[in-house]
Amino acid sequence: MDSRWGFVKHFDKIAPRLGKRTDAFMGIMPNLWGPGVGARRAYFYSVMSGALYGAPAWSGEAMASRRIQKNLHTVQRRLALRMARAYRTAPSAAIMVLAGVPPAELLAEAQAIVYAWVKAIRLRGGWLDPRALAREREKTRWRAIDRWREQLGANPPAGGTRFLEAVLPCLDEWLSRTWGGPTYRLTQVLVGHGCFGEYLCRIGKESTARCHHCDEEVDSAHHTLEHCPAWEELRGFLRQEVGEDLFLGAVVNKMSLRESSWIAVSSFCEQVMSRKEEAERERERRPGGRR
DSSP, X not given: OOTTOOSHHHHHHHHHHXXXXXXXXXXXXXXXXXXXXXXXXXXXHHHHHHHTTTHHHHHHHHHHOHHHHHHHHHHHHHHHHHHHTOOTTSOHHHHHHHHTOOOHHHHHXXXXXXXXXXXXXXXXXXXXXXXXXXXXXXXXXXXXXXXXXXXXXXXOOSSSHHHHHHHGGGHHXXXXXXXXXXXXXXXXXXXXOSSOHHHHHHTTSOSOOOOSSSXXXXXXXXXXXXXXXXXXXXXXXXXXXXXXXXXXXXXXXXXXXXXXXXXXXXXXXXXXXXXXXXXXXXXXXXXXXXX
């Protein structure tokens, strides 16, 4: 066999097909409304199954090839955007954590490890216990998550840093929880890409970053969650559930541990962001307002 053979061209060839499947997924999974987190996760893995087909054969090359990783990450990012109900500008690392899915090359490596484990048992003539197989898959999944955590900690991305710093200390709890899923407005507050003066100014939709609901010069997700006096009444209800500390790290930790905290934070974000969006639409309707 030619030692120069590889899988780069394979992924170049299947990338357009995966792109069409991703387009279909995005078409039936709008950010607002649409199916819940369970259906989104099922569709996500149905599309990714095509990308991960035969992973034990090519996972080693995928770990080393930036070109293969780019093809995989492009598909995975677009799927994760719908899983997390995020804006297209949202940073990849943050939305992958919100979606709860490690990078594709780590998933491929995990499949290769499980395949080798099964193959070794069969070569010895042993019996494959389904419960043992499930345990091995779960153990391998958490090994991939540990690798993912190391990557995020060693090479923090430029965007979404605040959310990643908040979630990394409780990443295991965040990924293993059995309740809640990202919503359109919850994701805006967690990631900082949404109806905030800081973000709107950065993308050219506002001339300044100031807050339209108080005198603060910079309206950010941090300001909205912790300080803006316009939302103090709603913030009081939130404090009753999560405590006085509304720093993002403390809030994310509580959301990871208690379903009631998740519901309280999600409700706060829904009410506040809805009002901020309505205020933005009202400004646009005024004479001379931004379109």
